[in-house]
Amino acid sequence: MRLVHSSLHADVADQLRRRIFDGELAPGTFLDEVHLAQALGISRTPLREALKVLTAEGLVRHEPRRGCFVAEVTEQDLNEIFPVIALLEGRCAYEAALHATDADLQALEVLHTKLARHARSKRINEYYATNFAIHEAIIALAGNRWLAQVIGDLRKILKLARLQQLHAPGRLEQSLSEHLAVFAALKARDPEGAEAAMRTHLTRQRVALDDLARGTRPKVAS
Structure with missing residues (x-):
């Protein structure tokens, strides 16, 4: 399908980003510019501009004289990013507990009902999409654009790996329990509790993710 919007390279970046997140372009995949340009019905100039955008976001890596590849998230990346995003999203939950209105909590209630339904039916893709929407809602409720900006950048990288963790045995149920704990603290207007739970x-x-890589069951708190 030929792209015709005015900001062509942004449209191309959006399309490639979706294909990466959906797993259609797997980590390590070589991005053949000739093939992609033909498939999208565009010249290589907007494609190259789009690849520069994705490289800046950390979703694509460029190797001189070799070209572009879909980025691979390493164990070191995960070890460095998760503690940071846990702090940042924890702070968002803290702020959300202070700012959330009754209407906000009702909207979150709807999302958590959907989340539980997807967990019971083992619909991992739908669960992940709802999970993502809940995190976005809590970040928005915090009302801190600087937190939102930094978290958004980090989440693009983690999105390459997060869906995998829901395939770990027992993780779907554990994740739901954790989300319900965050939501309970938000409903109680308990900022410290919401921060700790997040x-x-x-x-x-x-x-x-570590358990999945090792082939072990996720650890459950006593």
Whole structure:
């Protein structure tokens, strides 16, 4: 399908970003400029501009004389990013507990009902999409654009790996329990509790990825 919008390279970047997040372009995949340009019905100039955008976001890596490849998230990347994003999203949960209105909490209630339904049905893709929407809603409720900006940049990288952790045995149910703990603290207008619950949730995502890599069951708190 030929792209015709005025900001062509942004449209191309959006399309490639979606294909990366959907797993259609797997980590390590070589991005053949000739093939991609033909498939998108565009010249290589906007494609190259789009690849520069994705490289700046950390989703693509450029190797001199070789070209561009979909970025691979390393264990070191995960170890460095998760503690940071746990702190940042924990702070968002803290602020959200202070600012959330009754209407905001009702909207979150709807999302958590959907989340539980997807967990019971083992619909991982739908669960992840709702999970993502809940995190976005809490970040928005915090009302801190600087937090939102930094978290957004980090989440683009983690999105390459986060869906995997939901495939770990027992992780879907554990994730739901963690989300419900965050939501309970928000409803109680308990900022410290919401912050702690969100930090626990993000930390256990990293543990689940590690467990999945090792082939072990996720650790459940006593």
